[in-house]
Amino acid sequence: MQNETLSALETAVAHHRAGRFAEAEAIYDQVLAAEPRNPDALHLMGLILERRGELERAATLIGQSVAANPGFANAQESLLRVLRAAGRAGEAVAPAEALTRLRPDSLADLAQFGDLLLETGQAERAAAAFRGALARSPGDPALPFKLGEALLALADLPGALEQFRTAVIRQPSFAAAFERFDMVRRELETAAALQATLTRNREGAGLRGDRRLCTIYIKGYSRPFYIDRLIRSIGRCIRNHGPIVLLNDGIGEVYTDKLKRDHPHLEIRNSPKVESGVIAAPAGGLYHERKAFYRSLDFFDPARFWVREIRRDPNDYVMYLDEDLWFFREIDLEGMVENLRANGALGALLLYQKANLRAARQQRDPTVHQEPVGCGAVMDYYAARIDSLDYAEGYRINPGTITLKDYWVNAYEDCLHFADEMHQNRKTLQLFTALAARMPDLRMGILDGGAMKHSSSSTARPDAGGKILANRIAPDVFHDLLSRHWLEGRLDTMADFPDDFSIERLVGLMRGHIPEEQIAAWVEWQRDFVRMYHWLD
Structure with missing residues (x-):
């Protein structure tokens, strides 16, 4: 029987190599009917399915081949390839690691293993793999670049800088390595500058000098009715604030005219996109497509506009807010900023958090101390720690914060798209870690009980793949309808x-x-949406 199987497989492989896939498949089926666990037939049948685009079935059969014969290197390689093509990178780690054991002399397998670990968020293991590869090939410029990427993901900026420098020295034309080197160098310089600012603030707390009252920046897109509510809540709740500036990136002139009439003190700055009359990318669609749209238009991405405007602010701390936030309790903004300065804090989160979320945060990052900040409000200061790129709740630039201006600018500078939260998280993680290494007593603040609430009225939300799922009512239709009601006096924003x-x-x-x-x-x-995000009690 074994000789018959071998002969049949040889015939099938000949058909397979000659492109007679139907004939090959028929023989593989016959072999598997007689020997369901035959690793060669399972592997080869999986390759037929892969060629047809049936990746899930291919992964199943090749996975069975590997299970029947774990030392089958070609099948492990095929399984790795099919799993990655099927979008199952996390499962592809196992065959990638198996290949490093089965072919211990293969530098390519070890580097590929590191790439996959980095892709799946296992930066520490990736760094170890790249170090092992570097030990075998110390002159390869690609390997220090890969190690630098892993160290960057671990927020080891000095280590990453050294690896990128090595890559550039070994290959001066390595543009990506040079760009990374320059980026990390600037982030380390920013960390040093922020350290100096925080130290100076602590030493000179209470001395205002030439500082002005803290500016409140509002990012405007498509909901002028919420902006009206936000501005009215500022008038009702905020003491001692500076100018209110609307950074407008999509609100039509008829609405901005009404905002200006109703709030004469409001300063409106239009983005280049608004000034030129170019509309934003349509709502919906794949996230990477929307990001590519903005990148293709270069200066039309609002993140560049925000960075340009906020960088000009004369103060060290700024407040920036999304258009669908509003204040619900009284706070002394300048008193709060002075308290942040005195404590050398990077910033403070003001967004309301329910009791269970506050308790979870307290368990993760215990409060170091509390201080009154005026109007009966209390600031919780805590020595924050970061465990991974995904853990960035208090450290990314949240839409309801007061923060050091340069810390904010760092997060959005070089951003490929204004909504690229992973970019913001990565940069704030890196900068925070670099600062924490210099300043063990680095602090973040959270206003106890919060002072702001967030809109829960929506018609769309993103799924895990980044595609916007509309609930039959397009967001633009929903927002335009409410904006018209507000414009014509039928919607009281309060x-x-x-x-x-x-x-x-x-x-x-x-x-x-x-x-x-x-x-x-x-x-x-909508009721399910509100429950999911816990925005309402």
């Missing part, structure tokens, strides 16, 4: 304050403009 607009109120505004079946579907979805 209705239901300090909570968001009630579902019943929004339904009343939609009736007569949106089909009833769409409204009913939205109501069901």
Whole structure:
């Protein structure tokens, strides 16, 4: 039977190599019917399926081949390739690691293993793999670059800088390595400058000098009715604030004119995109497609606009807010900023957090001390730590914060797209870690109980793959409808304050403009949306 199987497989392989895939598949089927665990037939049949694009079935069969014969290097290599093509990079780590054992002299296998570990967020293991590869090939410029990327993911900026420098020395034309070297060098310089600012603030707390009251920046896109609510809440709740500046990246002139009439003190700065009349990328679609759209237009990405405007601010601390936030309690903004200066804090999160979220944060990062910051408010100061790139809640530039200006600029500078949170998280993680190495007593603040709330009214949310899922009502339609109601006096933006607009109120505004079946579907979805994000009690 074994000789018959071998002969059949030789015939099938000949068909396979000659491109007669149907004939080869028929013989593989016959062999597997007789020997379901035959590793060669499983592997070769998996290759037929891979060629047809049936990646999941291919992965299953090749995985069975590997299970039957773990030392089958070609099958391990095929499984790695198919799993990656199927978007299952996490599962591809096992065959990649197996190849490093089966072919211990292969530098390519070891480097590939490191690449996959880095891709799946296992930066520490990736760094170890790249170090092993470097020990075998110390002159290869690609390997220090890869190790530098792993160290960057671990927020080891000095180590990453040295590896990128090595890559550039070994290959002066290595543009990517030079760009990384320059980026890390600038981040280390920023860390040194921030350290000097924090130290100076602690030593000179209470001495205002030429400083002005803290500016409040509002990022505007498409919801002028929420901006009106935010500005009114500032007037109601905030003492001692500086200018209120709307960084407008998409709100039409008819709406900005009303905002200016209703709030004469508001300063409006339009982005180049608005000034030129170019509209934003349409809502929806794949995230990477929207990011590519903005990158292709270069200066039309709002992140560049924000960085340019906020960098000009004369103060060390700034407050920047998304358009759909608002204050619900009284705070003394300048008193709070002075307290941050005195404590050498990078910034403070002001967004409301429910009791269970506050308790989880306290368990993770215990409060070092508390201080009153005026108007009955108390700031929790804690010595924050960062465990991984994903853990960036208090350290990325959150849309409800006061923060050091240069810390904010660092997060958005060189951003490929204004909503690229992974970029922001990575840069704030790196900078925070570099600062913490210099300043063991580095502090972050969270206002106990918060002072701001966030909108929960939406018609779309992203899924895990970055695609916007609309609930039958396009976000643009929803926002335009509420904006028109506000413009024409039918929407009081302080209705239901300090909570968001009630579902019943929004339904009343939609009736007569949106089909009833769409409204009913939205109501069901909206209630689930609010529960999912815990934005309301």
